[in-house]
Amino acid sequence: MSDGCPIYKTNRDAIAVTKTIADIDTPTVLIDIDRVEANLRRAQAHAEQEGYALRPHTKTHKLPQFAKLAIELGAVGITVQKLGEAEVMADAGVTDIFLPYNIIGPLKLARLKALNARITLSVTADSSDSVAGYAATFTADQALTVLVECDSGGGRCGVQTGAQALELARQIIAAPGLRFGGLMTYPPLHGVAKSNAWLSDAIALFDTAGIAVPRVSSGNSPDMWEPAAAPVTERRPGTYIYFDRIEVREKVATLDDCALTVLATVVSRPTATRVVLDTGSKSLSSDLVGMDGYGLVMGTELVIKTLSEEHGVIEMPTPSDWPRIGDRLRIIPNHACVVSNLFDTVTVVSGDNVSGTLKVVGRGRVD
């Protein structure tokens, strides 16, 4: 880690370690800073080797410190999913932000205009309505960069055909206050080849029309180790900074790469096989996404089988005295991003040593 990394420096030098994990209360989100650093470095190395721009999605952590760390390591900027998240990141000094969302309505458009005046911002549109809203808001002296969102198989937002993408691009180009930024898609899980083919077909239409496509932005964490493939120039993985059980299932990471855990306390042992933790859906979320259970106990094969809001229940395979009431367990959640959204702070650790806490300033920025 370079000297310029403030998180890591804080962890190693500035704050003497006076606490370990045993000293803090639960439930708490623990972030293993060594794993964060390794995950960021590995992704950046892959991007440089394969020749695409890395623009990490910060919805996973919502921490400006980690956004800036990724940029320092070579990311071209960041991605956020809500205007409020973009504002928080800009306030913290991030200067290049991609917000791949249709920003709709006068209240948000006014905020978007103010934000565009102070950072390098880009957004998306997938309809004439969206483009019309942007066109009526922005002027040539502070033009907004707009990419066209394409539904290349993900089934969420996006134009359905290359012809529609071209038509929208023409509308963007025709607006004095807008700049056509390229194409953006959220590819279907493990459907990158199909998605790329969709994009290539669209770009052929743009070529014929003589319209340059400056950026082609795609990518997610489950497919992040795929080699470079035309026409994508930029990828936006997010979860990779922490990884989680879903990413391990998708074989993008190992359990040893998982940087976010939820520290839990055993609060009840009603039977010889039942263990109740103080982590329920308000700590882990109820995201199952096809997994067995709501989280894995680190270092074991035990999972949280059922949960209510403030309780998580493990069923031991055989009667066992362990774990005892008061014991601490670390839970690897199914989906790290939604856990970040449930806690106001996270605790940064290196091994068992606690470096300090970070306020999740992007949390709760719902609009």
Added chain:
Amino acid sequence: MSDGCPIYKTNRDAIAVTKTIADIDTPTVLIDIDRVEANLRRAQAHAEQEGYALRPHTKTHKLPQFAKLAIELGAVGITVQKLGEAEVMADAGVTDIFLPYNIIGPLKLARLKALNARITLSVTADSSDSVAGYAATFTADQALTVLVECDSGGGRCGVQTGAQALELARQIIAAPGLRFGGLMTYPPLHGVAKSNAWLSDAIALFDTAGIAVPRVSSGNSPDMWEPAAAPVTERRPGTYIYFDRIEVREKVATLDDCALTVLATVVSRPTATRVVLDTGSKSLSSDLVGMDGYGLVMGTELVIKTLSEEHGVIEMPTPSDWPRIGDRLRIIPNHACVVSNLFDTVTVVSGDNVSGTLKVVGRGRVD
């Protein structure tokens, strides 16, 4: 509503209505104050008619204003699920709080002691370990009231037999700093008769031993309209203040009783049947609990079929121009409690008029 109700007075009188729902941005949680009032009143009337004490669970709303409103209407106090929630409610002036949880470890026990010094507090224990922690912390001059938690079929925390309950009660009684408060259970869904039989059998053992059981606390929202039944003296429903799709499925409420909705904007119409809203799992949670979809569009039969973190997708049954981009829809969530936990503020409305916003001060009090 009596003059003494500050929320309602604010809504009706103190603040002139200058905004309607059309003026506010999305996603936003809307709380219909008229429905809140009606739900609270109906539950209180049922409690008085049937002769049990109502001690509402405030995990659903996490708002001291609504806790105090319920007490003003006749509730004996409130229930919370985390120590941090109890602290917030005490700070706001609530003076009788039940925390039915095993409070474990020196950090939390110190906080519990400070809290017990300033309000009427009761907690639960389901193990000798929990009782030992309390016994070592509290002294006779400021004794802690401890109820024994019983697993009457719910399969979460709680002693497994009446004999175990009696043994724990004896340990509580033997500790100078503790006061035996009675029995508490979280009954299984629609298993109240079985749960009550469990409690009655346990109480027979207490009678034989000559130990009085001051309080028998049970109850949830799905079974809240059940008639009085021995031996329960107190009920702790929570969701009834707002109700939600799950409660409607359980036939405890109608859709017209649902007081919490999430206001959403249509941000994309990629196809003639697909509608994308700005409300995903970070607004609605991913709680399915056996429901079809993640939320119902108020006034329609449309449901949110799929969601990701910041998008909710509706599939229209037939191609439709409605809803258009920019249109607003109100979503009745599956589970209201977890939605309250995702937003820093809620907006109080009466009909389409906005009265103001309330900070969800109990949100994020995870420990």
